[in-house]
Amino acid sequence: MVGRTGAGKSTICLALSRIVEIASGSILVDGISLAKLPIKEVRKRLTVIPQDATLFTGTLRFNLDPENRLPDSRILQVLEEASLDELMARDSKGLDTLVTENGANLSSGEKQLICICRAILRVSPTSQCVEKQDRRA
Numbered sequence: 001m002v003g004r005t006g007a008g009k010s011t012i013c014l015a016l017s018r019i020v021e022i023a024s025g026s027i028l029v030d031g032i033s034l035a036k037l038p039i040k041e042v043r044k045r046l047t048v049i050p051q052d053a054t055l056f057t058g059t060l061r062f063n064l065d066p067e068n069r070l071p072d073s074r075i076l077q078v079l080e081e082a083s084l085d086e087l088m089a090r091d092s093k094g095l096d097t098l099v100t101e102n103g104a105n106l107s108s109g110e111k112q113l114i115c116i117c118r119a120i121l122r123v124s125p126t127s128q129c130v131e132k133q134d135r136r137a
Contacts (some may be wrong), residue, residue: 017046047119053111055103060087061095063103064118078120082113 003009014020015027018039027034034042055063062068064075072095079088087110091097103111 013048017043017048047122049112049115049119053103053108053115055099055106055111055114057101058099059093059095060097060099060114063099063114064095064121070121075117075121078117082117084110084113084117 001009001012011020015022016034018034021035056066061072061075064078075095076088079085087106088094088097099105099114103114106114
């Protein structure tokens with residue numbers, strides 16, 4: 001989401017994550033009302049990439065897949081699609097390349113791309129939400 005100062009980007013994020021509940025109307029995602037889903041599910045499935053990229057001290061793999069649930073091939077595919085192969089080529093350690101505190105050893109652009117890759121890799125199917133929604137109806 002991109003917009004000018006005061007355009008409502010933060011307000012939309014607050015409403016989507018249900019930090020602030022809407023007073024009237026509804027928010028539908030893929031035809032499902034967010035108000036009818038468990039708040040934990042809604043927040044688990046949202047990913048916000050702040051303007052200032054957040055990286056953790058550890059390996060590149062940890063920063064991309066902190067739950068260690070994805071195969072290297074999937075992580076490498078997303079890195080390649082984001083044109084981060086040059087980053088990988090710089091260090092023979094590959095996904096085990098060290099990321100220093102706050103990603104100080106990376107450029108601002110690399111940090112942003114890593115955060116975008118993390119968001120892409122975090123995406124999980126919405127079928128669980130749909131199934132839970134359907135059972136209540």
